[in-house]
Amino acid sequence: AQSVTQLGSHVSVSEGALVLLRCNYSSSVPPYLFWYVQYPNQGLQLLLKYTSAATLVKGINGFEAEFKKSETSFHLTKPSAHMSDAAEYFCAVSEGTGNQFYFGTGTSLTVIP
Amino acid sequence: NAGVMQNPRHLVRRRGQEARLRCSPMKGHSHVYWYRQLPEEGLKFMVYLQKENIIDESGMPKERFSAEFPKEGPSILRIQQVVRGDSAAYFCASSPEQGAQPQHFGDGTRLSIL
Numbered sequence: 001a002q003s004v005t006q007l008g009s010h011v012s013v014s015e016g017a018l019v020l021l022r023c024n025y026s027s028s029v030p031p032y033l034f035w036y037v038q039y040p041n042q043g044l045q046l047l048l049k050y051t052s053a054a055t056l057v058k059g060i061n062g063f064e065a066e067f068k069k070s071e072t073s074f075h076l077t078k079p080s081a082h083m084s085d086a087a088e089y090f091c092a093v094s095e096g097t098g099n100q101f102y103f104g105t106g107t108s109l110t111v112i113p
Numbered sequence: 114n115a116g117v118m119q120n121p122r123h124l125v126r127r128r129g130q131e132a133r134l135r136c137s138p139m140k141g142h143s144h145v146y147w148y149r150q151l152p153e154e155g156l157k158f159m160v161y162l163q164k165e166n167i168i169d170e171s172g173m174p175k176e177r178f179s180a181e182f183p184k185e186g187p188s189i190l191r192i193q194q195v196v197r198g199d200s201a202a203y204f205c206a207s208s209p210e211q212g213a214q215p216q217h218f219g220d221g222t223r224l225s226i227l
Contacts, residue, residue, distance in 0.1 A: 041219040
């Protein structure tokens with residue numbers, strides 16, 4: 001069975017500061033891992049995905065995430081926060097077959113001017 | 114995610130009424146997934162359908178909820194005799210085939226029960 005834990009339901013950073021959103025997963029099979037962003041009253045937009053290729057994954061809007069098997073982690077980072085990054089971020093895991101996603105409870109990112 | 118179309122965007126129902134949520138997958142996609150997002154929570158899987166088949170409904174409540182994906186037309190998530198606890202955002206996602214990644218999500222239907 002898969003599950004996802006996102007540490008920190010709310011994260012605040014200053015504009016220009018490093019963004020770090022944490023995600024730990026559990027999976028009985030090699031996982032597929034995803035980060036999604038959700039703006040208010042909108043659906044989910046894919047930021048990036050890990051599907052067993054390179055462990056450092058680069059996504060859109062300057063975000064990247066590193067798959068660390070030993071730590072069962074897939075933390076999302078961005079070197080310099082922008083005001084437009086303020087949103088809800090969800091980490092998700094899939095086992096690759098069956099295609100069901102298991103989502104974390106989300107992290108709300110606030111960017112302080 | 115504009116390719117997956119959900120309507121209505123907002124739906125208000127009184128307790129005991131029926132709610133029908135529609136999802137048109139991206140062109141060429143024959144797999145549809147429904148998720149529910151309760152306030153302050155992540156998305157929870159409800160049901161996975163292919164055209165005319167329910168593949169996995171392990172996340173569906175046992176009563177009042179049903180889903181279909183007919184040969185023609187959108188997928189429908191139906192909630193009968195709605196209760197306050199059904200208030201949530203319901204998201205649909207589609208993919209072209211089983212195992213294809215990633216799923217593309219619609220903008221959701223926000224269901225409010227009075």
